Amino acid sequence: MRRLFFTFVLVVIAALVGVAVVRPNLRQSASDRTIRAIARVAPGIAADLRHGSDKPLAAKLEEKGFRLGAPAFVRIFKEENALEVWLSRNGTYELFATYPICTWSGTLGPKIAEGDGQSPEGFYAVGLNQLNPNSAYYRAFNLGFPNTYDRAHGRTGSLVMVHGDCLSIGCYAMTDRGIDDIYRIVEAALREGQREVPVHVFPFRMTSEKLGAMAGHRWAAHWAELREGYDLFEATRTPPLAAVCGGRYAFGAAVSSQCQRVTAQ
Structure with missing residues (x-):
């Protein structure tokens, strides 16, 4: 008592x-x-x-037949305030869990410049060097902004994170409980040999209906590029390797020797 x-x-x-x-x-x-x-x-x-009140990660993984250390993939959807964690099983990826994003900052659309208060959109990759287990925001990993595409378009910024503690000035802030699971899954995948964990960030779920409704938006053409990568994953359940060719995102057969791949930092 x-x-x-x-x-x-x-x-x-x-x-x-x-x-x-x-x-x-x-x-x-x-x-x-x-x-x-x-x-x-x-x-x-x-x-x-x-x-205390949440199931241990090990129990959640066992319940769904996954193992800690399996290759991982993360998708973020701004409008839905959702972060999905996918894990590899038998050569394709299956959804393990969807975590609520506590907050992100700015509006729908990409991050352009340092200090603009925007949370970025696009295709990113996280390596071991981008992990921060001792973050002031509990745990964190660096998203990798600006990536190859961002730099090709002159975008600036730094230290854009996915972290705990529900506070954002450009980052994606999860609850502490959420980031505890997400961080451990990403770290385990990298330590067991996955070279980098892809993190794909979208303004919303890229359906034809939603994109049609947003056709007049200033970022409509950019979102059409993002949809190519979104559709490839939806069709194959394998995260496509993203590259930048002539200032545009490219995937699969469209990637030539002149393209520059998006990689971990």
């Missing part, structure tokens, strides 16, 4: 602290802020709150 009472007092205090530090125009998770405040005075209780 004393432990429960102590936890309750800490939660109330930490929630008040969390409310006081919310930045304008940024959506944050009160639960993640509270857990961080509690962690400063009672790390053991914070760990219980952060992970």
Whole structure:
């Protein structure tokens, strides 16, 4: 009972602290802020709150017949606030889980310049050097912006992450629980030999109906390029290798020796 009472007092205090530090125009998770405040005075209780009610990753994987360390693939959809984790089984990829994105910043459309507050869209790759297990935002991996395509178009920016703690100025912020699973899956895949984990970022699910409704948008032509990679995965359930040819994304047979592949940094 004393432990429960102590936890309750800490939660109330930490929630008040969390409310006081919310930045304008940024959506944050009160639960993640509270857990961080509690962690400063009672790390053991914070760990219980952060992970206690969710199934362990090992149990989730076993339930669906996957193993930690299998090749991984990540898809992000801005409008749906969804991050999908796909894992390889028998040569093709199957959906393991969909995690809610706590927040991203800006509007639909790509990131153009450092400081524009936009979360990027496009085809990225994550290698071991891009992992940060000691991030100020719990755990993080660098998306790899600007990639080859972004640089070809003169886009600038740095340290665009997928991380925990629901706060974003250009990043994709998950809950701490979410990024714990995602990070461990990506890290395990890389450590077991996957050279890089592809991360494909879309403004929305690239259906004909949605693209038709967005036909007059300033980024409609760019999104049509993104759809090529989206459709290839939908058809084959294998992430296509993305390259840049003459300032455009290209995949599969369209990639020539003059093209430059999108790779991990």
